[in-house]
């Protein structure tokens with residue numbers, strides 16, 4: 001089953017700049033997909049569409065389907081329960097005085113009984129290795145700890161799709177390694193926008209390359225990453241990890257700019 005279906009999605013910001021142009025792809029349940037591309041490519045804009053965080057534009061409704069449901073205003077509450085989004089900056093996500101309150105916020109919005117909320121919060125803090133952090137102030141934690149609090153908050157909602165915007169950009173090597181193992185252990189569908197191409201190589205079976213609001217390639221992650229000319233053309237580089245990987249085998253679907261997406 002395709003849990004995410006995007007069909008001919010276009011998006012302009014109110015100032016008129018076209019951020020997404022004719023985006024189409026599907027993601028089957030359980031897949032871990034990287035969204036790569038240079039700054040300004042439209043990665044964050046695309047991720048925000050997955051849980052309806054952008055102002056409506058004329059074709060959003062028909063263009064975005066999550067778990068089979070079109071992203072209409074009426075469906076957004078249930079879509080937001082299913083899609084957990086981690087913002088690029090944890091400080092945009094954490095706003096409560098304590099870790100406990102922050103992680104409880106999502107399950108409280110779901111209207112669960114207090115005992116269930118307590119159980120979910122404990123379980124998700126355990127899962128991210130932050131048991132005992134309940135009374136700490138999120139804004140006093142390290143970058144890696146903040147990331148994990150955000151993830152705990154999303155896990156406590158028990159959605160089936162995890163959307164991450166540059167989750168390792170501010171982490172040190174150990175923080176990155178730990179976060180990667182954590183993501184690897186989560187049996188949900190994941191879509192990860194990132195410049196961390198080693199993370200992509202290690203975690204994602206598939207990559208979608210976005211540039212200037214258009215999908216320019218979509219295929220097996222290792223094929224895209226090892227395609228040096230493609231990487232360089234779009235402001236990226238072949239990761240060191242793959243320096244000895246045989247050149248790209250041609251399986252990825254490079255798309256000409258005029259691709260209709262149909």
Ligand SMILES: Nc1ncnc2c1ncn2[C@@H]1O[C@H](COP(=O)(O)OP(=O)(O)O)[C@@H](O)[C@H]1O
Pocket residue numbers: 013014015017018019037038039040041042043044045046
């Ligand atoms: N709030 C906004 N208002 C107007 N333009 C925006 C806004 N956010 C992003 N953009 C523009 O949309 C394009 C895509 O941005 P973004 O989705 O942030 O790309 P990425 O995440 O790949 O760096 C860029 O040209 C950016 O300048």
Ligand SMILES: [Mg+2]
Pocket residue numbers: 043044045088165
């Ligand atoms: Mg971004």
